[in-house]
Amino acid sequence: MALLIFIFLLCFPISIFFIFFTKKSSSEFGFKSYPIVGSFPGLVNNRHRFLDWTVETLSRCPTQTAIFRRPGKQQLIMTANPSNVEYMLKTKFESFPKGQQFTSVLEDFLGHGIFNSDGDMWWKQRKTASYEFSTKSLRDFVMSNVTVEINTRLVPVLVEAATTGKLIDLQDILERFAFDNICKLAFNVDCACLGHDGAVGVNFMRAFETAATIISQRFRSVASCAWRIKKKLNIGSERVLRESIATVHKFADEIVRNRIDQGRSSDHKEDLLSRFISKEEMNSPEILRDIVISFILAGRDTTSSALSWFFWLLSMHPEVEDKILQELNSIRARTGKRIGEVYGFEHLKMMNYLHAAITESLRLYPPVPVDIKSCAEDNVLPDGTFVGKGWAITYNIFAMGRMESIWGKDCDRFDPERWIDETNGCFRGEDPSKFPAFHAGPRMCVGKDMAYIQMKSIVAAVLERFVVEVPGKERPEILLSMTLRIKGGLFARVQERS
Ligand code: HEM
Numbered sequence: 001m002a003l004l005i006f007i008f009l010l011c012f013p014i015s016i017f018f019i020f021f022t023k024k025s026s027s028e029f030g031f032k033s034y035p036i037v038g039s040f041p042g043l044v045n046n047r048h049r050f051l052d053w054t055v056e057t058l059s060r061c062p063t064q065t066a067i068f069r070r071p072g073k074q075q076l077i078m079t080a081n082p083s084n085v086e087y088m089l090k091t092k093f094e095s096f097p098k099g100q101q102f103t104s105v106l107e108d109f110l111g112h113g114i115f116n117s118d119g120d121m122w123w124k125q126r127k128t129a130s131y132e133f134s135t136k137s138l139r140d141f142v143m144s145n146v147t148v149e150i151n152t153r154l155v156p157v158l159v160e161a162a163t164t165g166k167l168i169d170l171q172d173i174l175e176r177f178a179f180d181n182i183c184k185l186a187f188n189v190d191c192a193c194l195g196h197d198g199a200v201g202v203n204f205m206r207a208f209e210t211a212a213t214i215i216s217q218r219f220r221s222v223a224s225c226a227w228r229i230k231k232k233l234n235i236g237s238e239r240v241l242r243e244s245i246a247t248v249h250k251f252a253d254e255i256v257r258n259r260i261d262q263g264r265s266s267d268h269k270e271d272l273l274s275r276f277i278s279k280e281e282m283n284s285p286e287i288l289r290d291i292v293i294s295f296i297l298a299g300r301d302t303t304s305s306a307l308s309w310f311f312w313l314l315s316m317h318p319e320v321e322d323k324i325l326q327e328l329n330s331i332r333a334r335t336g337k338r339i340g341e342v343y344g345f346e347h348l349k350m351m352n353y354l355h356a357a358i359t360e361s362l363r364l365y366p367p368v369p370v371d372i373k374s375c376a377e378d379n380v381l382p383d384g385t386f387v388g389k390g391w392a393i394t395y396n397i398f399a400m401g402r403m404e405s406i407w408g409k410d411c412d413r414f415d416p417e418r419w420i421d422e423t424n425g426c427f428r429g430e431d432p433s434k435f436p437a438f439h440a441g442p443r444m445c446v447g448k449d450m451a452y453i454q455m456k457s458i459v460a461a462v463l464e465r466f467v468v469e470v471p472g473k474e475r476p477e478i479l480l481s482m483t484l485r486i487k488g489g490l491f492a493r494v495q496e497r498s
């Protein structure tokens, strides 16, 4: 989504008929700039390979930071420099909010939920979310729902695929899994999107997907007035958007209203909605709905994107798969768990190598590949780059995972050992400003631990029971939607492991 925001920022000023004066400053590094059109031609030429192009460009820059010149005064900075990232996400957090220019575009769908607000509005929700996500009761809730989803939905779907021998779209399966999972966590509803039985849930998922896709396309609209006019007239994509949002809101509102009516007598005490209802300052039905929708958006296709790339990488690296299986075997041996029994939280904690392998995959294929902030006041970044008030600044997570300056000569190699401490064989994390796949600082992803629970449970369950074979050795084409997805899906053949 941040990428779309980025593209919007580039296109918008171009569309303005008035031609601003652009400084003639084709620097030898960075994005080439031309009079009048700024750095725009490079983007046009490389639009089909946007991320690879930014990797090449930033790695040539002395401090991995470049100015993207736009007609007009408000420039766009792109950085892959850890010191700059630490500065904008942590040290000077207050100076780099999401900002009205971006939040206003998403407001019809997300309202003022945690994902789409700044300041006090954000902080109130963040406090509650941080607290609730640290509780054992929420973790147990997630563990138990993940286990059920694996046993009753995921495994049966894969068994059927193994029987018929047909190619299946693993990315689609993982997306349905993630959607079911986040809906249970958000308001304890089983949408049953994986498997074929949940008609109501599937409608909700489709409407959610459509709304998310169309609203993010607003950023690509040639001029911001174009979508606003379509919205006023209620035509085209804006009309579909309005209908999808209405479907999503109706579904969510009904659950919220029922839950408020049930009050404290409710037997749903564990999901996020109930936890937020019990906080005095956040009990208007609208804000509760916004909160729930923000969580669904954040947890919906992030883990599925991560796992799709992970399974593809694994198909290219059988040695890594072997090591994961060895680790699982030794955990089964030590704890006396039978194959086919889904692992508990204590077991997941022992999976250091699997944790490292997933993290390594997130380094090369981060689900959120670029993220963007506004600049609230004039600032100078640690590497000396000036960022003016009202400019936009994007840090490129995808590029950061591929910088030799951060990861060394073999930065392009998929090597889980990178994350293993040789002295004790345990997983060793990295400073989030070097590895910001989950963001860094006060706005760091609250769902990170939940995401690992879900990802590790799925990988362990799938690999132990099935052999997943992805035909073809080429890197699949990237589809930049809200997250980094695989264009056309991840088609794979599964067989029962003998
Ligand atoms: C591999 C999986 C995931 C990745 C890579 C990831 C990454 C991120 C990133 C980069 C952000 C910052 C986005 C921004 O502010 O522009 C973020 C925020 C957030 N994430 Fe995640 N996420 C993942 C899974 C999840 C899950 C499963 C949940 C929910 C249970 C979740 C909940 C959130 C929330 C609520 C925020 C907003 C936090 C705030 O603004 O204070 N995430 N995540």
Ligand SMILES: *[C@@H]1O[C@H](CO)[C@@H](O)[C@H](O)[C@H]1NC(C)=O
Binding pocket: 140, 141, 144, 145, 184, 188, 189, 190
């Ligand atoms: C999720 O798990 C909890 C705890 O086991 C359970 O009470 C709840 O009903 C489950 N939710 C769904 C929708 O299956």
